Amino acid sequence: MKQLVVVGNGMTGVACVEQVLKHAPRFEITIFGDETHVNYNRILLSSVLAGEKAADEITLSPLEWYQRNDIRLRLGVRIVDVDADLKTVRGDDGSVTSYDTLLLATGSSPFMPRIEGLDRENVFAFRTLDDTRKLLQRAGPGVKAVVIGGGLLGLEAARGLQVQGCNVTVVHLMPTLMERQLDPNAGNYLAGKMEDLGIRVLLGRTTTAVVGNGHAEGVALEDGTIVEADLVVVAAGIRPNVELAYKAGLNVNRGIVVNDHMETSDPDIFAVGECVEHRGVCYGLVAPLLEQGKVLAATITANKGPVYTGTIQAAKLKIMGVDVFSAGDWSEQNAEPVCYEDRALGVYKKLTVRDGKLAGVILVGDTSDSHRYMDWLRAQTDLSGQRRHLLFPPPGSDAGLDIAQMAESATICGCVGVTKGAIIHAIHQEGVNTLSQLKEATRASTGCGSCTALCQDILKAVAPEFEEETKRVICGCVPFSQDALREILRSQRLKSVQEVLEIYGNGQGCEVCKPALSYMLDMIWCGDHDEDRSARFINDRVHANIQKDGTFSVVPRIRGGVTTPDELRRIADVADKYHVPMVKITGSQRIDLLGIKKEDLPQVWADLGMPSGQAYTKGFRMVKTCVGTEFCRFGTQDSTAAGIELERRFEQLYTPHKVKMASVGCPRNCAEATVKDIGLVGQEGGWQVVVGGAAGKSVRKADLLITVETTDAALEAAELFFQYYREQANYLERTYDFVERFGIDKVRKETVYAPAPVKQGLLDRLRKSKTRARDAWHEGQAPVHPTQFIPIQAIEGVHA
Amino acid sequence: MSHEVRQKPDTAGRPRWIPVTACDNIPLREGRAARVGDREIAIFNFGDRFLAVDNRCPHKGGPLCDGIVAGDCVVCPLHAWKVSLETGAIERPATASACVRTYPTRVEAGVVLVELPADPKARSATDTTGGGRAA
Incomplete structure (x- = not known):
């Protein structure tokens, strides 16, 4: 052979x-x-x-x-x-x-341009898996990264590094980004979108050197500017x-x-x-x-015959929330441009038509029609009959219909070159029923993956026993993972639940996604979002815990479990006045008044004259304490004072799931701090801060986050973890699942051992949320809606 | 049956429209319980229309007015039974066969009206007289 x-x-x-x-x-x-x-x-x-x-x-x-x-x-x-x-x-x-x-x-x-100092340490290309691994090793929160080159690869590298926590600057030689694929207008939109993601973009700037002592410390530009950099990625093209x-x-x-x-x-x-x-x-x-x-x-293989005649070039930027697509020749020379632009939404579309056929296309902000345009480009479809519908197809066709109208020869996967006909063949001849089987059989959607939805649609329409593979989406209403959703809310600056549902979901939502989205919006915008009570569970509409008979339980805040005779008298008076059927000491050192009617809540709160204990919400609950050095002969730390202070710092804040804490004055652990979401365990000369403990449906001993000498340091460690959990955990994920999923090493690295700016960022966002948070029980006197607590009586009697 | 009803043969025993409350009293996409005669009715505001059902989940009597709206359903706050506000059918769990009573609604001059069904006792009286008219 x-x-x-x-x-x-x-x-x-x-x-x-x-x-x-x-x-x-x-x-x-x-x-x-x-x-x-x-x-x-x-x-x-x-x-x-x-x-x-x-x-x-x-x-x-x-x-x-x-x-x-x-x-x-x-x-x-x-x-x-x-x-x-x-x-x-x-x-x-x-x-x-x-x-x-x-x-x-x-x-x-x-391509390595003529830049001095490219041999310094921490200067990388971005071409291979090894390059990627090296970048991943060095990237991290607070690391300053400069990407030289604002093309497709440079921008994707910049985004990747930013997701890893780096502060990223892109330095680009040309006056607009991706100038080979985009016209200047589209390039400007793209630059705006990158800036919105938090990536700095410097345009029309020539890099002259990577400066630093052995390793990269900065990038020098022609105009004399030095951009600080711990990490430099060169993405200036390929040879x-x-x-x-x-x-x-x-x-x-x-x-x-x-x-x-x-x-x-x-x-x-x-x-x-x-x-x-x-x-x-x-x-x-x-x-x-x-x-x-x-x-x-x-x-x-001696089957010479087929010829290659060239390919229409198409490019798609793979950055979530930044939709950019370009194909063919979009220059306006000898062509008729057709444009659509909405600056507020950041949507820009441009087609060029030459001799009645599509010559090129640029899509920014909405690339949903890219397949249609690619078909027109490839098939050189005569468009003279549909000039008025180039940018807006006649409305009202469902997905199944779209697929039915698509020609058998239409290319579905542009990367691998799989047609609709080939997919249908695989379904009928090879019994393909799932996306993985389809990938295996045809390789469709194994390239850039942008045709995955289309492949799914075809499977759904054609395969007799189509099985949708369950991705871990929050629910069917908004079919995204929670990570993706947080990213979408941030990058698209969405502030209300309904907005998210309308743009990214089915417009309706349900009892699963609405509270989750409510939480994410509140967390991401530090309380500066459009609060929508219809998207909250009833407990968060009336700030009490609904009981099996539709009445509510009321738990006032008693910080650190330390109360006074006066408070106890008021609680007793309320219990008498409202004939409270049960008064109970809870497992969390609090007092629960059970069986209160919704309409009585505002007056009950007023009579108590105490803040909400938030025993009804996915939020910070309380800090259980032992008596510590105050009275206990074994106490080594003032655990009650620390517990009360913790409670002041966290009260009124929402969290992915409930957060219970405890503070104990010695390792005897009388308030069970090692089975709490966050625990402070006093010892001679300092504190251990432990996280991710549980003693409920699951039992888990908390992991040690850090050992510190002062109470202030212990409180700060608790704050860092608390905010980190708020930002990174999925809604309804308790700390014990979260810590297991992330691993305590990663948690430590990104909280207590993180670079100072990262820690400061966490603390700043926590403080900002705290500044906006209010005691929910104030709504008793200032309801958000006239009938928030009051039942409605029909205007007209039935027998009138 | 009250004396008064008998005096009004036009309405006696027929479905009646009852003005309940100003539309503004029910926030968008939320429900409120309204006392209408001896009934407690949960009324939901969908922006372009209002939907009304008995305010008791057939499962364990949970207050449906306090549920989260999902499409044209409400999810009971106690055990997440999902009730269609259009038909009163239980959408979840699939095995449940119970049904919630629905009430037609309309809006007039910024007020939500709910149509109460014919009083069963009154209806029998009306049927008798109605039969008389037909004869």
């Missing part, structure tokens, strides 16, 4: 080999890869950086695939020379391998890897020159992917590369 040697184990090389394998077996195949990983999805590296995917989740071809197909895989070996006469390649390990057919799939390398082609004596321009059959100037050497130049164009996006691979596979 003939020897096929493939140089390059990336997406294109392997995809081409997959195609070669589909033809009759005629090769023994060897693949060399200079990276040490099996073939992975390079497009998703930005998702790995953003923490959306784990490194092993982006593997495309596992080791078994190579074994199953009898492919010799040599990883970590770089081919350094080709001898086209002897037909051998030489690796940097000294090995020499003969070939009958050589396939160069060497891809491209990051085809053509050195081997030179050595083999091939015809090389910018890339390795290939014809429509993907042949080079040497009959035994072929090239595919980012390293080639076809009809004067070098491609850097995955879809064209896979098309090339198909043609090439036919050529080298």
Whole structure:
């Protein structure tokens, strides 16, 4: 059998080999890869950086695939020379391998512009999984990162780093972002959206040097400005890897020159992917590369016939909340531009029409129609009959209908090149019922993933036994994970539950998502949101706990469990006056008045003259204390004072689930601090702060967060964890689940051991929320609605 | 049956529209309990219309007026039974066969009116007279 040697184990090389394998077996195949990983999805590296995917989740071809197909895989070996006469390649390990057919799939390398100091430590490219891992190791809260280059990759890197907690600045040479894919207007929208995410964008600025003593400390710009940086990422474009082609004596321009059959100037050497130049164009996006691979596979397996004629370039930015899409030629030269713009919403759409056909498209802020435009581009559809509907299709078609109207030949997955017909074939012939099966069978949606929803729709419409795979969404009304929702609320500046439901959900909501969204909005905007009581559970509408008979229980705040005879007398008087059926001491050192009618709540609160104990809400509840040094002969710390102070700092705040605390004056732990959400355990000379404990439905001993010397430090540690939990936990996730999910190491690293600015950020947001919070029982005297507590009597008697 | 009803043959025993309260007294997407004669009715404000049902969940008698609205359903605050405010049917749990009584509503001059069904005793009286008219 003939020897096929493939140089390059990336997406294109392997995809081409997959195609070669589909033809009759005629090769023994060897693949060399200079990276040490099996073939992975390079497009998703930005998702790995953003923490959306784990490194092993982006593997495309596992080791078994190579074994199953009898492919010799040599990883970590770089081919350094080709001898086209002897037909051998030489690796940097000294090995020499003969070939009958050589396939160069060497891809491209990051372009390193002429900038001084790029050799300093903590300067990285963003091209490989290893680059990504290194970035992840160094990125973190408070780290200052500069990304040089405001193209697709640079922006995705910037966002990823920011998600990891970095303060990110993008420095871009050109006056607008992504100028190769976007016109200046679209570029400006994009810059605004990036700034809204909190990423600083410097435009029209030339970087001259990375400065610093051994490692990067800053980036110097031409105008003399120094931008501070602990971490520098260079994303200034890519260059085809053509050195081997030179050595083999091939015809090389910018890339390795290939014809429509993907042949080079040497009959035994072929090239595919980012390293080639076809009809004067070098491609850097995955879809064209896979098309090339198909043609090439036919050529080298003696099935020469299919030709590659070029691909319409399309690009989509993969940043949640920043929708940007561009395809084709959107220059206005000899073309008729058709534009739509809504500055307030940040939506900009531009089509260019040439000779009655779509030439190019730019979409910012709403990319939902990108598939339609790509179909028009690919098919060169005559649009003269629908000029009035280019930007707004006739309304009122349901998803099923849309799919029915789509041609069999319409491309669904642009990355891998899967048509609607191919998907339907897989469903009928291979029994595909789920998205994973579809991925396995057709590879559809394994590229950038933007066609996932469309694939789902087709499955839903066509597959007889379609099974929706459950992603961990909050509920069907707003089908997003809570992480994604928090991100959406922040980046889109949404402030009311109804708004979120209307834009991202079914417009209605339910008892699951409404309280969750209410919580998120209150937390994210530190109380400066549009409070909507209809989205709150009844307990949070009337600030009391509903009981089985529809009456309510009232628990006044008794900070640290320390009360006075006067308070006790008032409580007793209220119990008498309202004939309270049960007065009970709770497990949390509080007093519960049970069986109060809704309409009596305001007067009960007024008579008590005490603040709300918030025993009814997903929020901070109370701090249970022991008597500490005040009276106890074993006490080492003043646990009651600390408990009362904790209670003052946290009361009135909402949390993902209830938060119960305790403060004890010695390790005897009489108030059970080690099974509380947050516990302060006094010891000789200081405090232990413990978190994530539970003694309810679950029992869990709390983890040690930190040991500190002073009460102030203990209170601050508690505050850091409290706010961190508020910001990071899912709604209805107790601290004990949250701490287990995150791991106490991560929690420590991002709270008590976080850099000073990160800690300050947590404390600032906590204080801001606290400033806006009010004692809910004030609504007894100043109700938010006239009938908040009062039942309605019909105006007219029934028997009148 | 009261003496008064017998004196009004036009309305006696027929469904009656009762003005209940100003629309503003029921906040958008919330419910309120209203005492209408000897009934307690939960009335919900959907912006463009009001929906009314008996204010007792068929499960354990929970106050439906205090529930969260989900589409055209309300979710009982006690055990999350989901009740259709359009039909009165129990949407969750699926096994429940009970039903909540619904009441037609309309708005007139900023006031919500609820239609009470015919008094069963009054209806029998009306049916008799009605039968008489037909004969």
